[in-house]
Amino acid sequence: MLVSDLRKEFYDVIKGKRILVLVHSDIDGICASKILQSLFRADHILYTVVPVKTRSDLVSAFEQHREQARYFLLLNCGGCLDLVDVLSPPEDVKIFVADNHRPLDVCNIYNGDQVRILSQLGEDEEVPAFEDVFREEESEDEDEDSDEEDGKRRRFDEETLERRRARRQWHQQRHKIIFDYTQFSYYGSSTAMLMFDLAWKLSKDNNELLWWAIVGVTEGQVFERTEQDRCVLATGTLQGHVSRLNHQTQDSQPLDCLRITFEKELKLALYRHWSLVESMRHSLYASTTLKLWTLRGEKRLQELLAEMGLPLVQCRQLYSGMDVNLRQDLRSLLEEKSEKYGLPDLLFPSFSASRGFRIKVGSADYVYSAAALLEPPQKDITPTAAALDVADCLAVGREEVLERGIEGSKQQLSAIYRQVQTFLDMNQVISAGPFLYATVIQGTPDAWFFSAPHCLTLLARFTLRAHVSVSRGRKSGALPLVLTSPDVRAAQPDTCLVCGIPPTSEDSRRNFFGKAFEQAAEKTASRAELEFFDTNIIRLSVDDRSKFFDALISLLS
């Protein structure tokens, strides 16, 4: 059931009751859960938060806690599964779902009572009509009964045949509609933004909650999950809130308050915490446009820096060590030169937060840091601890967690860059007909980084863009990429993670790999685990890899 008024149908219902929150280990979900936690604390609502990573995690967490609460909230997980089927909740349990994965399962949307969907569906998301998908099954029994009646069999036969034909046709139609609906998977608007709206309606919003909503929305931008126009809309709404909550000048506010500013930001990853040259090398956009892994690319970079008048020595130092005048002029200098070097989108509107005398941190920096904390390079951190780390880094007064995340993110980005360099130097990005294909070789030392969904997706995007920028033909721009990497973090040996991303030339971020992987796995009976909520990533056994890919090729061509 779709919920239209969050306040009346969700918040007022759970006031005074105990609620269990199952949150997906992604940044948007954790931000949304933090916003909700502060609301729950203000209203003395008892809650438990459990981070989950895969479908089996969700089911086992539900089993564990099913006695404890009557109300469950699923954040960014479970929207695309038939929840009543998968979780089999008891009769009086109500499940609220706020999921930014689309398409939402039709059984969840049309469930009358137990499943309530809090996410708002956009105008361009079409849900199949109820009549097309569900049909009362009693007519079947009636037909069977009338078959047994003796008497004027012939007339009944005709009618039954007619009904049977209509039913068959309806089933075929239904199959087609469902297939079209679930073929492409994409992302809707951010859940953290939804929760901030709820807080605003309850007039409990403040700068902290707004910052968490901003980080949740920025995750969609950084990982390129949301489409461009939706991004612009979300940024516009957030800017309204920022100016409402931050309109007082610096002097009248105490210095240790959080201040959020809206400004044009450079699309360089972590440039404030790294040196300028390093950050350019490791950012997706700048690196792939300037082709910084080639010798010519390096020369162009040095040309660009020289033209802007930035001394090379300073560009190689930490950003905070650069001259203050240079730092202030950096944005305008880059903007001037961006046209000439083919970097038109280098500046994008974004938010940054400053507190007291610390340096400003951008929302994209928070996203990179949180992504690194979720998939830590240390082997002894459990997924739950990692998710709690992310929650910590967003909290006030825990800057050391943010620093740790930024260091981890630098390691991740360097590993991605090295791998992309290997791919391109050794021409390991092969065209397999309907898509491009790349494998991270078993035994690469950096494979530890890539056995995690976020990092793997970043690597895939970097590889695809880099390949498109160096390849001569026009065709590679229209081909999607499938990337596999050995899964060294998994419990079972000899598994690999497979990730598929849409081509760069398309603007829409709709991804058909979820359905494609599922069908290929079925056809070849491979040992594949479609465990993740981001359906474009699956875990596959290494032995089945080749037949899986053959099936995939035949499916997509």
Added chain:
Amino acid sequence: MDSIEIEFLAEKAPVTIVPNFTHDKLYLISGDVGPFTAGLPVDIPLWLGINLRQRGKCRLVAPEWMDVEKLTEIKEEEKQSKVFTQMPCEHYLIVTQLLLSSAPEDIPNAQQIKTLVKDIWDLRISKLRSSVAEFIESEGTHATLDRLTLLEINSVRPFLPHAFDQLHRISKSAHGSNLSQTTQDIQY
């Protein structure tokens, strides 16, 4: 008395809030707290105000003495005068600290106010300490200090009577030894 106890006493001070909810009169043990109407200011005890603010149910209004000009005037007066001046509120430091820690955004010019209140506190404490030192040196028997607040008195309370006890003991034993010396002289 502990400073914690004084803070507890200070939390009874009235403060004005602007609630964002509506509720009838609350009948509490320490007194009735008036009906709440969203958007209209109402006076309530400080402890309740801080709790409601933390739950996001109200906005705090700075007391009228918590203003940059007034506090600067008070500070100047305190600097000029040799004795203590009257403070606008008995528990000025505690109220400032509690208000600014829970709702810094509601109080305008919070940074300057914090600095001014701290300056006033430092001035008064230094005056108190120098007058205590003078008192001990002059070996007087009693002294009167007007217009001191409870927290300031409490800062010298553990030290001052104890110190005088020790001095008394030392002077008694010195006097006693004087007596025994004179008796010894008489014996010779």
